[in-house]
Amino acid sequence: MRISIIGSGYVGLVTGIGFVKLGNEVIFVDIDERKIEMINNAQPPIYEEGLEELMREFKGKYRATKDYRDAILNSEVTFIAVGTPSREDGSIDLTYVKQAAEEIGKILKEKDNYHVVVVKSTVLPGTTENVVKPILEKESGKKAFEDFGLAMNPEFLREGVALKDFLNPDRIVIGVQDERTKKVLEELYKPIDAPKLFTDIKTAEMIKYASNAFLATKISFANEIGNICKKLGIDSWKVFEGVGLDHRISPHFFRTGIGWGGSCFPKDVKALIRKAEEIGEDPIILKAVVEVNEKQPLKLIELLKKHVPELRDKRIGVLGLAFKPNTDDVRETRAYVIVKKLLEEGAKVLAYDPQAMENFRRFYPDVGEQIEYVSSGKEVLERSDAVLIVTEWPEFEELDYSGKIVIDGRRVRKAEETAEVYEGVCW
Incomplete structure (x- = not known):
């Protein structure tokens, strides 16, 4: 099948290359000239395990362009995979989704064939039908579900293992209204052996939000129990090993730490809170989930000050800047909160991350320009008075922490075994 994907960020690029591997041809549409050039040269603009290898292997089966007309006239299905960032109040910003819908609508006007538009961007329930559909109809002069197809297909990709998740998902959720669109998407996803849940469009949108909100809740719950365990001298990881053996609960997402x-x-989660308040609901649990998460990274600083009470002019090493291992993504990383607090306390910060140092410097200029980036975890240990572990990169398990004060937010076992002074956040 011929597919066009609007937006070649994390979701768009992984989805597109995944479809290429399944035997389809893909055209990416983006406004960023640098991204377009990199994709056309089989160079991923993001770090994701296995992505570069696949891009090289299937070069010629995909291309990138700025030209919506070229992409949509030469495809049968278009996925909208643009960003939906948060506004200051936590509400969702649909600027890019609206722009994409306008451009797609203009080209649909020229098409005689039945073209399917699929929203893959994460949008609140009602957005596809109440925002995207009217724009497409206005710009094209056509009727959704009659002259062109419209569907919602949320993504459930975990950064670091996103390609594996695309090709071997737990489930595929598709929100559709008309049978013709359903058949197109059934055919497109036929090679993937996974449960396929067809729902109405609003339900598909809500499944994405409910899934992420529940996983975030599970982590914050674990961290709240973990904070209690720490004060009682209990290893929270052992607690949740026992809790997770209950088949009703499962062990996943019980890794206590810094959030x-x-x-x-x-x-x-913030967008769902905001939407709930707009319709007159008070999402008490979700608000608490966010509150626990915002406080959690500062537990590292509290524990550090037990051993180094005065941080001014002390050299504090930070291992890890990405929000999780195996990615260069620093959006909402706990490292930002921690580094900012260290700088406020007058510490000199030395940081190392295998992939995310340049992104951290660029994304957080207020703190990123004030810290020293070093070439290895070994150098962090050699030059620091104390070390904070913020991201659990596998290579941090190979370091020698002997003679060091280590405050661990992610449970790196080698640090626990070898550090002179070791504190875990919740253990």
Whole structure:
């Protein structure tokens, strides 16, 4: 099948290359000339395990362009995979989704064939039908579900293992209204062996938000229990090993530590809170989930000050800047909160991350320009008075922490075994 994907960020690029591997041809549309050039040269503009290899292997089966007309006239299905960032009040910003819908609508006007438009961007329930559909109809002069197809297909990709998740998902959720669109998407996803849940469009939108909100809740719940365990001298990881053996609960997402970040959980939970308040609901649990998460990274600083009471002019090493390992994504990373607090306390910060140092410097200029970036975890240990572990990169398990004060937010076992002074956040 011929597919066009609007937006070649994390979701768009991984989705597109995944479809290429399944035997389709893909055209990416983006406004960023640098991204377009990199994609056309088989160079991923993001770090994701296995992505570069696939892009090289299937070069010629995909291309990138700024030209909507070229992409849509030469495809049968178009996915909208643009960003939906948060506004200051936590509400969702649909600027890019609206722009994409306008451009797609203009080209649909020229098409005689039945073209399917699929919203893959994370949008609140009602957005596809109440925002995207009217724009497409206005710009094209055509009727949705009659002259062109419209569907909602949320993504459930975990950064770091996103390609694996695309090709081997837990489930595929598709919100559709008309049978013709359903058949197109059934055919497109036929090679993937996973449960396929067809719902109405609003339900598909809500499944995405409910999933992320629940996972965020599970982490914050674990961290709240973990904070209690720490004060009682109990290892919270052992507690949740026992809790997770209950088949009704499962062990996943019970890794206590310094909380969640990234591009999805913070944005989606806040957007859901804002939407609930707009319709007259008070989402007490979700508000508490966010509150626990915002406080959690500062537990590292509290523990550090037990051993280094005065941080001014002390050299504090930070291992990890990405919000999780195996990605260069620093959006909503817990490292930002921690580094900012260290600088406020007058500490000199030395930081190392295998992939995310340049992104951290660029994304957080208020703190990123004030810290020293070093070439390895070994150098961090050699030059620091104390070390904070913020991201659990596998290579941090290979370091020698002997003679060091280590405050661990992610449970790196080698640090626990070898550090002279070791404190875990929740253990």
